[in-house]
Amino acid sequence: MSSLSDKITQQIKGMPEDISFGYAQLIISGQQYQSAAKILERLQKKGVIRKLSKGIFFKPKITPFGEKIPGEEQVLKPYLYQDGKRTAYITGNYLYNQMGLTTQVSATIQIASRNRRIFVSRGTIQATAVKSYVDVSDENYQLLGLLDAMKDLKQIPDLDIKSAITMFKKQVGQLDEKRLLELIGYALKYPPRVRALLGALLTAMGKRIETKPLSDSLNPLTTFKLNIDETLLPSALEWNIQ
Structure with a gap:
C-alpha cells in the first residue's frame, strides 16, 4: 500500500493545479482502484486534492479571490x-x-x-x-x-460567415502536408458539404495538396447552399458552393 501511495502522491504532485483527473489519468492498474480510492480519500483529508464528483478530483489552486474550481x-x-x-x-x-x-x-x-x-x-x-x-x-x-x-x-448561432472563413483558412494554413492529408481523409467520412467546403478552402489557399479525393467523392450536380460567394471564397463556384 505504501508503494502505491507514494506512486499516486508523486503523480498528483506532478500535475498542474486547477486540472481535474480521474482514476484513468493515474498510472495504476484496474485492480488497484480500490486501494487507490482509500489513498485519494486520505489526500482529500490532508487538503492535497479536492473532490469534484464521484471519481473525479483536482488539485486546488489558491488565488487572491479564494480557491479556484476547474x-x-x-x-x-x-x-x-x-x-x-x-x-x-x-x-x-x-x-x-x-x-x-x-x-x-x-x-x-x-x-x-x-x-x-x-x-x-x-x-x-x-x-x-x-x-x-x-x-x-x-x-x-x-x-x-x-x-x-x-x-x-x-x-452556429450569430455566426459571421466572413470571420468563419478567415478562421478556417487560418486553422488549415497552420497544418503541414501530413496533417492536411489526415484532414482530407477524415473529411471523406463527413457529409458532402464538408468535403466541398474543405476542397474550396484548399483550392483558394493554393495549397499544393491533392484534393481529387474530395472532388471525386462529390456528385457534380449537387449544389451546396452555404451563403458563401466568390468574394469570400474565390473557389466557391468551382466546388458548387453558393
Missing part, C-alpha cells in the same frame, strides 16, 4: 478518456464559442465519441452524447472539431 472543460476531461486513451472530445456550440465562431454557449455541452455514449450531469454542467464520424484520439480530435464547425456552419 471550469467545465476540466470537469469533463476525465470523461473524454477510457483506459488512459482519448475516445471523445467536446464539440457543438461550446467548442465553436472557443473557436470564436459564436458568442453563445449552449446550456448543454456535446461530447462526441465513436463507440461511447457519454452523458454528464454534475451541478450546473450538463453534457449529452453525439456520435463522431471516426474513432477519436489525442492526435485527431482537434481536426475533427474543425470539420464539425464546417459541418454545422449554417446552424
Whole structure:
C-alpha cells in the first residue's frame, strides 16, 4: 500500500493545479482502484486534492479571490478518456464559442465519441452524447472539431460567415502536408458539404495538396447552399458552393 501511495502522491504532485483527473489519468492498474480510492480519500483529508464528483478530483489552486474550481472543460476531461486513451472530445456550440465562431454557449455541452455514449450531469454542467464520424484520439480530435464547425456552419448561432472563413483558412494554413492529408481523409467520412467546403478552402489557399479525393467523392450536380460567394471564397463556384 505504501508503494502505491507514494506512486499516486508523486503523480498528483506532478500535475498542474486547477486540472481535474480521474482514476484513468493515474498510472495504476484496474485492480488497484480500490486501494487507490482509500489513498485519494486520505489526500482529500490532508487538503492535497479536492473532490469534484464521484471519481473525479483536482488539485486546488489558491488565488487572491479564494480557491479556484476547474471550469467545465476540466470537469469533463476525465470523461473524454477510457483506459488512459482519448475516445471523445467536446464539440457543438461550446467548442465553436472557443473557436470564436459564436458568442453563445449552449446550456448543454456535446461530447462526441465513436463507440461511447457519454452523458454528464454534475451541478450546473450538463453534457449529452453525439456520435463522431471516426474513432477519436489525442492526435485527431482537434481536426475533427474543425470539420464539425464546417459541418454545422449554417446552424452556429450569430455566426459571421466572413470571420468563419478567415478562421478556417487560418486553422488549415497552420497544418503541414501530413496533417492536411489526415484532414482530407477524415473529411471523406463527413457529409458532402464538408468535403466541398474543405476542397474550396484548399483550392483558394493554393495549397499544393491533392484534393481529387474530395472532388471525386462529390456528385457534380449537387449544389451546396452555404451563403458563401466568390468574394469570400474565390473557389466557391468551382466546388458548387453558393
